[in-house]
Amino acid sequence: MFEHRHHPKEKGAHKHHSDDGHHHHHDFRTVEKKRLRIVIVLTLVMMIVELIWGFLSNSLALLSDAFHMLTHFGALAVSLISIVIATRLKSRDKTFGYWRVEILSALFNGITLLPIMAYILYEAYHRFRHPEAVVVSQMLVVALLGLVVNLVCAAILADVSRDDFNLRGAFLHLIGDTASSGGVVVAAIIIHYTSWTFLDPLVSVLIALVILVWSVGLIRESVNILLESVPRGIKLKDVQQAVLEIDAVREIHDVHIWQITSKMYALTAHVGIENVPIQETKEILEEIHDVLDSRYHISHVNIQFEPYNGNGNSEA
Secondary structure, three states: OOOOOOOHHHHHHHHHHHHHHHHHHHHHHHHHHHHHHHHHHHHHHHHHHHHHHHHHHOOHHHHHHHHHHHHHHHHHHHHHHHHHHHHHOOOOOOOOOOOHHHHHHHHHHHHHHHHHHHHHHHHHHHHHHOOOOOOHHHHHHHHHHHHHHHHHHHHHHHHHHHHOHHHHHHHHHHHHHHHHHHHHHHHHHHHHHHOOOOHHHHHHHHHHHHHHHHHHHHHHHHHHHHOOOOOOOOOHHHHHHHHHOOOOEEEEEEEEEEEEEOOEEEEEEEEEEOOOOHHHHHHHHHHHHHHHHHHHOEEEEEEEEEEEOOOOOEOO
């Protein structure tokens, strides 16, 4: 068995992939931080408005929604703090830095959605048993204002949360609150014309069920990342086949693919090649990097070359 050793020129070629990936990653994080700060400010202002209006109007619904927004404010703050920690803190014994803090943040957000859902169901149960009068005018005005704020916040985070696992948790919190405000608006309008007060807890139950589905999916995916499973959207067999299509590559085994954090994938593998001069192994390595980066966005790659003996396996 022999390992591929980098020559000075070859190091430069390998560094090109890594530096480009890190540069893009940090640019992406800068955009995220700016958008998160805007959303945090909007959420905080809306929460204060609901708290004040809730106390002045003695509206339990508005106070509950204000505390609901407080949980979203906390989720957004945790997401921002985790990004700051990951991008600024350095550690000699943490070779991948603190990027996994983002995954822990996503897991935390997913878990905190569960007690929120349980509380909504608990309150809905009591409202079904003991219907309460609803101040429709105040309920509608504040719910509309909250709906607009949540829609703006969700729009700000929509595109960046699609590819960022950490922000997806915060985004789900916002979507849950947006759905909640929308449901309250619809319920308030119907209650105004029909006096069907049971719609208030009914809408709450529907929102809770949606939150349950989202939170379970977020928890499952974050746990898969922490267990270093193959990233979602990447198939191990497809990656192996893509490498085997490269000239001189005859076998690939002991393949490990995992996700460090959002948009950051890593791979290690043993690659069996025919006996070729060391200069050609440099070209093969570069081609492997190009294929993995362009097709699967895998930028952290560590390949160990082995001589292929022609019998269907590599020599150890």
